[in-house]
Amino acid sequence: SQQGEEDPQALSIQEGENATMNCSYKTSINNLQWYRQNSGRGLVHLILIRSNEREKHSGRLRVTLDTSKKSSSLLITASRAADTASYFCATVAPYSGNTPLVFGKGTRLSVIA
């Protein structure tokens, strides 16, 4: 079963604009991660935020986490055509040691040049 629900399901923006994707989840987490998938191939890890963190940055990426609302957002600033992909949030239950990832259904981002 899916843990997270990304919103929106699809997003289309112009190059240079910012893209915001949201993720809601249902149960307690150890951490929440965002992955990118190009053209239905393998997933690439983007960023991890732990349950005791509220915000994290990595390059053009900014992730926030609100555990009281069980939600997270991913912001991509100054988007590029190469950012066109599907983005998934994935949660890890509150036990460490390679607990499996539980993914949402993803947001399909299209960046138009």
Add this chain to the structure above:
Amino acid sequence: DAGVTQSPTHLIKTRGQQVTLRCSPKSGHDTVSWYQQALGQGPQFIFQYYEEEERQRGNFPDRFSGHQFPNYSSELNVNALLLGDSALYLCASSFRGGAGDIQYFGAGTRLSVL
């Protein structure tokens, strides 16, 4: 440093057949997880192997089985294929003792069942 490699890239099978997918983890990783991703959906966890044993399993029937070898590589076997087994099968590796639970994914095997 090779990342996670999966083979084959594509497979076409018919209903009732059996299939074996293969995965070599990233160098230094000892844990392999398998995920099934249906079209338009997020990946779903099938099972995880560590020390050549299945350690955790998702909500998949016994038709799905696996194996891990001493060199940490892994196989996913699916018996009595159904049309609904058509999907992208992803292998992910990680280091059990590592922090962060970050998993590294292969490019996947796309299985089509006709």
